[in-house]
Amino acid sequence: DTAVSQTPKYLVTQMGNDKSIKCEQNLGHDTMYWYKQDSKKFLKIMFSYNNKELIINETVPNRFSPKSPDKAHLNLHINSLELGDSAVYFCASSLRWGQQNEKLFFGSGTQLSVL
Template sequence: DTAVSQTPKYLVTQMGNDKSIKCEQNLGHDTMYWYKQDSKKFLKIMFSYNNKELIINETVPNRFSPKSPDKAHLNLHINSLELGDSAVYFCASSQRYFGRREKLFFGSGTQLSVL
């Protein structure tokens, strides 16, 4: 069983559309994250949730809205997609919220291409 699974793996869409990426973890972790990896492979945090509560909301456009229905799920909805949103989006989880020794478990990524 995959520890952190996200769907879809690939997402190709037109500018202006609305799309969602789903993420589920079966590790029993308290904290989940969304990261964005750009074309230069730079990985930057977007959001983190701890026990369904939003903890980190980096300078991400309002068009991005995370939703955590329960501890095991963190979905990402994106409105009015723009060309610059093209990237690989990674979901991750950790046992607790960012401690010095916390290990992040990543999903395999969703490659979003906005045409």
């Protein structure tokens, strides 16, 4: 019973391709996020969604398009993949937006390699 699940775990693709990563949480949380972790392990917030509405886009290129069909799902579609997109992408969720004592629950990550 994984709380936050992401698929696929690994994604290897050629430059210029389009790919998607899926995320689902079964915790009943309102808020979901996408984080990018680079090779130096720096974790950078990309998007925040609350009740399937986009709250914050942290200056991410518009090749990245998140979609939330319902509050339990947050998918990430990436167009025209570039070498610099290679990273580990983590989905996360928290109970509610606007509560600064919420903790994050992370998925197991998707390692994206762009060749």
